[in-house]
Amino acid sequence: MNRSFTYFSKIKGNFLKTPSPNLHLGFGFCPHNTFLPSRIHSNSSSNAHNDKHPQSINQKVNNLDDALNLFDEMTQRRPLPSIIKFTQLLQSVTKMKHYSHSLNLFKQMCLLRVPLDKFTMSIVIKCCCQLHRTKDGFAALGFCFRRAIVPNVFIFSALLDGLIIEDRILEAEIFFKKLIKEKLCEPDVVMYNTMIKGLCKISNNVIAISLLKLMDERGCKPDVVTYSTVIDSLCKDKLIDEAFKLFKEMVFQKGISPDIITYNSLIDGLCKLGRWDEASKMLQEMLDDGISPDVQTFNILVDAYCKEGKVKEAEDVINIMLKRGILPDLVTYNSLIDGYCLRGEMSKAKSVFDSMEFRGIFPDVVTYNSLLNGYCKSLKIEEAMNLFHEVTRKGLKPDVVTHNTMIHGLFRVGHCGDARKIFDEMLAKGLKPDENTYRIILEGLCNNHKIEEALSLFHLMGDGKLNSDIVVYTILIEGASKCGKLDDATALFQDLINKGLHPNVKTYTVMISGLCREGIVQDAKQLFLQMAESGCPPDNVTYNVLLQGYLKNKHYDDVEMLLEKMDELGYSLDVSTLSLLIDSIAAGSLDTAMSTLIRKLVPDELMDSPSWPYDVFS
C-alpha cells in the first residue's frame, strides 16, 4: 500500500533544516509494556561474569529448539553465565527471526537478574520493532535511561527501523532529525541507510537521493546497501534509467562493487518492464562479476515469465535452477501457481499446489490467495469458497487479501449478499479493510447495477483517502455510465476536477466511453482532444474506445484520421473495434480503400486466428 498510495505527505525541503516538532515517542515509562519488569535489582555479586562452563555454551545453535534448550541449561548454572553468553544466545535466536521467543528469553533473563547492557537492549528493542511493537521498543528505551544504559546508534537505529516498519515515516524523520539536532548520537551508515529505506518506502526517491548525498558530505560514506536501497526503489517505481544512473555512479565514481542484491533489483526492474534483452545482459554482467544467481534471481525470472503468461519458459527456468543445485522455494511455486491461474489453467495450478507438500514446501496464505484468485477468475465460486475455508483448516490465517479476493469473486458471480457476509466476517475477525477492499466493493456494486449503493457508500466514506482516490472515481464513473447514469458520471468527473485530482488515461477513457454510449460523440471528441493538452495522452484503449464510439454512432468523418494517427503511434486495433470496422466496410459506410490501413493495425496474434475473415482484405 505504501508505494502506490502515498497518503503520507511528501517530505519537502532540506532534510535537516526543518525545525523538528517536539517528540513524544515514549521516552518515559510505558504502562502497556508486557515484558519488562517494573524494576530489576542489580545483583552483581551473585551472577558474576566468570563462566565455569564456557565451552558448552560456545556450541553453535542452528535451530530454535537447541537454542531454547541451551538457554534452559544456562539458567540452571551457578554462578550464572555472563551477560555476554546470554546476549549471544539471544542474538542467535533473533537472527533466526524468532523475535517472540527472544523476548521470552529476555523476560526470563530479567527474572534471573542477569545484568543487562546496551548490547542486550539493542537486540530486545530490535525484536519489539520487528514484531510491530515499536511502542514497546520505546518503552525499553525508557528502561535504558532509568538503568543508566546510555542508548547508542545501534539502539536508535533499531527504533528508527521500527517506525519505518510500521509505516510511520514522518515520525521516523522527526526522530532522526531529533537525534542529530540534540546530538543524541551521530548517525552511522546503517542509520542513514535505515532512514533512506523509509523515504524509499513512500517513494520519496528525490529526498532519499539527497540524503545519500548529504551523508557523504557529512563524512559518512554511502555503501552498497545505501545505493542498493535507492536503486531498488527507483526500479520499483519503474524509473529504471535513473536507477542505472545511480548504479554507474556507485561503480565508477565511488568504486563500490555491486552485490547480488543490487543485481537482483536491477534485473527485477528490467523484467517487470519487459526489457528482457537488458535483463539478460545484466544477468551476464553479474556472472562475469563472479556472482552466481541465487534463488531470488531465479524467482525474479520465474515470476516475470509467469506474468507474461509464459509458464512453459518459467518451468524451464525452474529446471535450470535445479540443475544448478538451487532448490525452488515457496516463492517460486507461488509465482508458478499464479502463472497458471492467470491463464485459467486451474487444474495445472492445483497440481502444482498439490505437489508442494510432497516437495516439503508448505503453502502459505499467499499460495492460497493466488489459487483462490484463480478459482474466482474462472468463476468456480464453489471451489473458491471451499478453498477459502480450507485456509483456516490448514492452520493459516486468512488475511485482508484473502478476504478481498473472495469478496471480488462473489461480486463477479453476482452474489452481492455473500460478498457482504465475507466483508462482515472480515471486520468480525478484526481485520482492517484497506483501499483495495473498498475499491472491490464499489466496483462490485457498480458491476451488479447497484450504482446508488456504491455512491452512497462512497459518500459515507467521507473525508479521507478514498474520496480523493482517482482509481475510486474512475470505478464510479465507469459504473455510473454503464448503469445509464451519465449525469452521475459527469458530476463525478467534475467533482474530481474540483478537488484538484488529476484524471488518468483510464478516467478519460471511461468518460469518453460513457459519452459515446449515450451518443454524445462531440463531447467525447472534445474530451479526447483535451487529454493531450492535460499531459495525459490517449493510449491504445482510448483510441479503440473512441473509434467504436464513432462507428456505432455513424460518425464516419474522423475515422480515417484516427486510424492514421494510430498507425503513426504504433497502436493496434482490438478485436471488437476491428469487427465493427469490417462491418462498416461491408455495409459500404466506410471506403474500401481504408482496408490497407486497417490491415496494418491488426496485431499479428489476431492474424493467426483460423476463424479470421481474410477475404475482407483481399
Next chain:
DNA sequence: CACCACACGT
C-alpha cells in the same frame, strides 16, 4: 555480544 538493502497474492 548489538542497527540497514533484493523475489510471490486483491
